[in-house]
Amino acid sequence: MNNVKHEGVLVYIEQRESEIQNVSLELLGKGRELADKLNVKLSAAIIGSDIKNVEILNHYGADNVIVVEDKKFEYYITKTYAKALTSIINTENPEIVLIGATSIGRDIAPRVSARIKTGLTADCTSLDIDEEDNNLLMTRPAFGGNIMATITCSEHRPQMATVRPGVMKKFVKDENRESVIKYHSVDINENDMDVEVLEVVKEEDKKISIEDAKILVSGGRGVGNKENLSVLSELADLLKAEVSGSRAVIDEGLLEKDRQVGQTGKTVRPDVYFACGISGAIQHIAGMEDSDFIIAINKNKEAAIFDVADLGIVCDLNKVIPCLIEEIKSH
Numbered sequence: 001m002n003n004v005k006h007e008g009v010l011v012y013i014e015q016r017e018s019e020i021q022n023v024s025l026e027l028l029g030k031g032r033e034l035a036d037k038l039n040v041k042l043s044a045a046i047i048g049s050d051i052k053n054v055e056i057l058n059h060y061g062a063d064n065v066i067v068v069e070d071k072k073f074e075y076y077i078t079k080t081y082a083k084a085l086t087s088i089i090n091t092e093n094p095e096i097v098l099i100g101a102t103s104i105g106r107d108i109a110p111r112v113s114a115r116i117k118t119g120l121t122a123d124c125t126s127l128d129i130d131e132e133d134n135n136l137l138m139t140r141p142a143f144g145g146n147i148m149a150t151i152t153c154s155e156h157r158p159q160m161a162t163v164r165p166g167v168m169k170k171f172v173k174d175e176n177r178e179s180v181i182k183y184h185s186v187d188i189n190e191n192d193m194d195v196e197v198l199e200v201v202k203e204e205d206k207k208i209s210i211e212d213a214k215i216l217v218s219g220g221r222g223v224g225n226k227e228n229l230s231v232l233s234e235l236a237d238l239l240k241a242e243v244s245g246s247r248a249v250i251d252e253g254l255l256e257k258d259r260q261v262g263q264t265g266k267t268v269r270p271d272v273y274f275a276c277g278i279s280g281a282i283q284h285i286a287g288m289e290d291s292d293f294i295i296a297i298n299k300n301k302e303a304a305i306f307d308v309a310d311l312g313i314v315c316d317l318n319k320v321i322p323c324l325i326e327e328i329k330s331h
């Protein structure tokens with residue numbers, strides 16, 4: 001380790017088309033907690049072009065915001081963004097760097113960690129400070145999700161982690177928090193611009209990601225087939241909800257992989273989670289137990305899902321869901 005003093009927590013703020021991603025606000029919530037435990041400052045670093053409303057990052061817990069803004073950062077390009085983030089880290093010398101485990105985060109984090117010669121713990125689901133030596137405790141599923149491993153980085157600084165979207169709680173927004181914004185410049189030359197974005201093709205499907213949905217109607221093996229799943233989709237449409245599922249349903253090809261809830265899928269925290277025909281295996285519960293209100297429909301009254309449900313309906317889902325749909329339509 002070099003002799004530079006590393007201090008503070010830094011969160012990389014991911015923006016897409018200038019829109020700050022939820023995972024970054026969640027990381028500010030966790031970053032605030034870690035910074036308070038260490039009695040250090042929390043910084044938010046954002047890179048882009050035409051970035052607006054960065055003071056919101058102070059409202060969500062950051063003490064200061066570092067902005068790298070240039071037309072050259074209009075699109076995410078691995079090399080330019082990795083260079084900019086490396087430059088910020090080398091200037092600020094934080095002791096902890098947190099990045100969302102999104103497709104962008106998973107791309108940039110290892111490149112930055114290699115450039116600054118430190119380790120990286122990917123895909124964490126929990127972070128804490130070791131009270132004995134103030135090291136960061138980074139916990140993530142290992143061996144295919146069969147165990148949870150806690151990893152520390154005692155030698156190198158900063159300690160770097162990517163964190164799964166949906167697992168950390170946002171800081172309660174406070175608009176009275178002072179805005180401290182500083183601009184950081186990075187020299188991007190021709191060698192860095194070896195990728196040219198010709199066109200951005202957006203997914204036609206306007207589905208909201210299941211991590212951002214307020215209501216989720218989730219189906220398990222008990223749903224049985226595509227026809228029954230379309231009844232779940234009808235309920236979801238009426239409730240302005242999204243459809244998700246257990247791994248059993250994804251493995252059967254009834255839903256896309258990005259709709260899977262659980263340890264090897266996504267962690268969700270909606271206001272309401274309908275678990276329809278889902279038994280409640282530990283790997284599924286790990287991804288949804290923090291939902292505000294859980295409604296379980298299962299014909300087996302012994303199903304483990306009822307242990308985490310706020311409301312349990314012991315019945316055939318093919319009877320309950322059409323009744324619910326009728327009831328909603330009649331109002």
Ligand code: FAD
Nearest residue numbers: 220221222246247262263264265277279283284298299317
């Ligand atoms: P089942 O366990 O088969 O349950 C179906 C339920 O439907 C039963 O309780 C049954 O009573 C009920 N039912 C049947 N018919 C009806 C009906 N007509 N009306 C009402 N109820 C009905 N699973 C995940 O979900 N997400 C993960 O990320 C995940 N990761 C995993 C990682 C590892 C390493 C391993 C080993 C497993 C993982 N699993 C995951 C799989 C998990 O262990 C379970 O096998 C899976 O969650 C079961 O899905 P299910 O509840 O839909 O199906």
